[in-house]
Amino acid sequence: MSEVVSEINTLRSATRSSGQIALEIKDLKTYLYTRWGVVKAVDGVSLSLRDGECLGLVGESGCGKTMFGLSLMRLLPRPAGRIVGGEVLFNGEDIVKKSEAEMREIRGRQISMVLQDPMTALDPIFSVGRQLTETITISSDLKGPALLERAVELLRMVRIPAPAERLAAFPFQMSGGMRQRVVGAIALAQEPRILIADEPTTSLDVTTQANYLRLLKSLQERLNLTLIFITHDFGIVARVCHRVGVMYAGKLVELGDVEDIFDNPRHPYTKCLIDSVPKLDKRVTRLATITGQPPTLHDLPPGCSFRPRCTEAGTHCRPDQYPDPAMVGDRHYVRCWLYQ
Amino acid sequence: MQRLILMRLFYGVITLVIVSMIVFILSRLTGDPAALMLPLDATEEARINMTHVLGLDKPLYEQYWIFLSSAVRGDLGKSIRFREQVGTLYMQRLPNTLKLAGAAVFFVLIVSIPLGCFTALKKDSFADYGSRGFVSVGLAMPSFWFGLVLMQVFAVWLRWVDAAGMSTPKHYILPAVTLGLGMAAGMTRILRSGMIDVLDSEFIKMLRIKGLPERKVTFRHALRNAFIPPLTILGQYTAIILGGAVVVEVIFTWPGVGRLSYEAIMSRDFPVIQAVVLINGAILLFANLLVDILYAYIDPRIRSSV
Numbered sequence: 140m141s142e143v144v145s146e147i148n149t150l151r152s153a154t155r156s157s158g159q160i161a162l163e164i165k166d167l168k169t170y171l172y173t174r175w176g177v178v179k180a181v182d183g184v185s186l187s188l189r190d191g192e193c194l195g196l197v198g199e200s201g202c203g204k205t206m207f208g209l210s211l212m213r214l215l216p217r218p219a220g221r222i223v224g225g226e227v228l229f230n231g232e233d234i235v236k237k238s239e240a241e242m243r244e245i246r247g248r249q250i251s252m253v254l255q256d257p258m259t260a261l262d263p264i265f266s267v268g269r270q271l272t273e274t275i276t277i278s279s280d281l282k283g284p285a286l287l288e289r290a291v292e293l294l295r296m297v298r299i300p301a302p303a304e305r306l307a308a309f310p311f312q313m314s315g316g317m318r319q320r321v322v323g324a325i326a327l328a329q330e331p332r333i334l335i336a337d338e339p340t341t342s343l344d345v346t347t348q349a350n351y352l353r354l355l356k357s358l359q360e361r362l363n364l365t366l367i368f369i370t371h372d373f374g375i376v377a378r379v380c381h382r383v384g385v386m387y388a389g390k391l392v393e394l395g396d397v398e399d400i401f402d403n404p405r406h407p408y409t410k411c412l413i414d415s416v417p418k419l420d421k422r423v424t425r426l427a428t429i430t431g432q433p434p435t436l437h438d439l440p441p442g443c444s445f446r447p448r449c450t451e452a453g454t455h456c457r458p459d460q461y462p463d464p465a466m467v468g469d470r471h472y473v474r475c476w477l478y479q
Numbered sequence: 480m481q482r483l484i485l486m487r488l489f490y491g492v493i494t495l496v497i498v499s500m501i502v503f504i505l506s507r508l509t510g511d512p513a514a515l516m517l518p519l520d521a522t523e524e525a526r527i528n529m530t531h532v533l534g535l536d537k538p539l540y541e542q543y544w545i546f547l548s549s550a551v552r553g554d555l556g557k558s559i560r561f562r563e564q565v566g567t568l569y570m571q572r573l574p575n576t577l578k579l580a581g582a583a584v585f586f587v588l589i590v591s592i593p594l595g596c597f598t599a600l601k602k603d604s605f606a607d608y609g610s611r612g613f614v615s616v617g618l619a620m621p622s623f624w625f626g627l628v629l630m631q632v633f634a635v636w637l638r639w640v641d642a643a644g645m646s647t648p649k650h651y652i653l654p655a656v657t658l659g660l661g662m663a664a665g666m667t668r669i670l671r672s673g674m675i676d677v678l679d680s681e682f683i684k685m686l687r688i689k690g691l692p693e694r695k696v697t698f699r700h701a702l703r704n705a706f707i708p709p710l711t712i713l714g715q716y717t718a719i720i721l722g723g724a725v726v727v728e729v730i731f732t733w734p735g736v737g738r739l740s741y742e743a744i745m746s747r748d749f750p751v752i753q754a755v756v757l758i759n760g761a762i763l764l765f766a767n768l769l770v771d772i773l774y775a776y777i778d779p780r781i782r783s784s785v
């Protein structure tokens with residue numbers, strides 16, 4: 140396990156974020172109009188991503204990570220979800236304004252996504268091969284043996300043993316780890332530039348998890364993928380990502396390079412999250428937990444939404460306004476009244 | 480797969496034997512067939528004679544054995560009313576019922592598949608509310624009443640179609656619609672809820688993520704998955720119609736199996752009733768087997784579990 144970790148660690152430093160801007164998100168707002176009120180799942184998130192960069196997005200359950208990912212794909216739950224503001228610039232064009240037909244050209248070929256649960260992400264009544272070839276033919280004219288060869292190649296790419304025999308298998312005949320690899324192969328089948336991986340390892344056991352992370356990481360480098368890695372596990376972020384964004388109640392409260400954030404977390408929430416990471420070198424450590432519940436995302440008061448749980452809250456926290464992003468270092472910003 | 484079919488056939492035969500026993504015993508309980516076949520003023524001697532000719536003086540188990548062994552050979556006895564082999568009588572009527580059943584199932588499918596899919600895709604739209612109204616009405620409407628209303632409106636007032644007979648394709652419309660209405664409503668409801676469930680699932684999201692056209696998402700993946708539960712019901716409905724849609728066939732004077740059973744019951748024609756019950760049992764079992772095979776064809780999980 141720790142071998143895997145150190146290998147990943149070396150992998151991480153291998154690529155640096157110096158490519159072209161792949162995606163630029165400006166003040167993105169995604170609201171869900173539910174029966175119980177408006178859920179501000181993504182509430183003014185701005186960030187930009189370079190080619191070949193890996194951004195980790197962390198935060199507790201329900202803080203809007205998945206909705207952020209789905210917003211980029213424009214596949215929000217219907218009819219509740221809507222992008223109500225902001226821009227997502229991709230190739231100089233705003234994805235938010237694209238038509239459904241234009242989005243279909245982007246989905247899978249340019250931006251792709253791996254969902255949270257591998258067990259349900261495959262159609263149960265189609266063979267793995269059929270699901271793969273179906274994906275390949277969306278954007279290519281491959282036929283017959285060449286098509287099958289490509290499908291086998293994709294399975295080989297995600298390191299599925301005996302890939303040619305696997306084509307005939309159905310999802311229920313595969314383990315969770317295998318299925319997650321197949322989902323990965325499908326997501327990458329059309330060679331997208333950007334991959335959003337939404338907690339792709341939560342339902343896998345630790346060894347499978349480590350293997351999958353290693354695979355994802357190596358694929359990212361080989362294909363020069365821009366990866367948005369969504370997780371609630373800061374430990375994984377440290378091993379895989381270049382940069383990390385911390386989300387709380389729909390807002391990006393801190394964003395910076397992984398080393399900066401780990402060595403010098405600024406936001407009290409980030410500090411709590413880092414404290415709650417189990418340390419691999421010290422075997423027995425009590426996990427620090429954050430007291431209180433994350434807020435529900437509708438009818439939030441205007442001030443900082445972490446304040447009720449914050450250990451460093453005080454008179455400097457203005458209740459009438461959310462703190463603006465403040466630069467606290469090179470490419471490192473935080474939204475907290477402490478740094479205004 | 481072959482094992483599944485063999486198992487089902489085995490159980491089917493056992494079920495049919497039990498059904499045949501019940502039919503046999505029930506028909507003995509309803510009265511003395513000999514008395515029915517003789518004129519009212521027949522002598523006691525003639526009655527005994529008749530009983531002997533019919534074999535009714537033999538012990539019950541022996542009678543049953545004769546009944547069963549000749550039934551297996553396809554000899555289901557002679558109709559008391561028509562003085563003809565029951566098998567022949569049944570086979571004369573069966574094609575008519577088959578045609579009607581085909582028309583009704585066709586109607587069910589062309590109504591329920593588009594309606595179920597469309598309303599699932601446009602949940603809570605006007606069309607959805609409209610369709611839900613149709614479903615409630617369709618399920619609640621008794622077919623004898625609906626059939627009569629259709630006949631009154633389209634045959635008597637509008638004169639678009641004839642009320643009875645089966646000589647032209649037009650004649651099929653009213654009975655098929657009458658027969659299919661409840662079924663179409665039920666299928667629409669099940670398909671709609673199935674589609675809503677499936678469309679909400681993760682794999683559908685994944686298909687959209689990879690950029691698959693919505694048409695393929697809906698028809699290739701969602702519909703095929705959603706069609707698994709209604710298949711059972713479709714199979715059962717079809718079997719029931721094949722057994723004879725008694726009410727509809729009587730209303731529209733359709734010379735099918737249902738009308739045959741009606742006539743047989745009305746004239747206490749026991750051999751015919753026995754035969755119809757037995758054959759219907761067999762059809763139901765066969766339809767269920769067919770549904771199981773279809774299931775296995777659609778769903779690989781079932782294919783591999785048997």
Ligand SMILES: Nc1ncnc2c1ncn2[C@@H]1O[C@H](COP(=O)(O)OP(=O)(O)OP(=O)(O)O)[C@@H](O)[C@H]1O
Binds near residue numbers: 178201203371435436
């Ligand atoms: N289909 C939906 N309809 C209405 N509200 C929803 C829906 N899906 C999610 N939400 C709400 O949106 C908010 C953000 O949810 P989201 O799934 O993005 O959280 P998350 O950060 O991905 O959490 P997790 O770590 O549990 O996956 C939550 O408050 C949730 O209650």
Ligand SMILES: [Mg+2]
Binds near residue numbers: 204205337
């Ligand atoms: Mg999520």
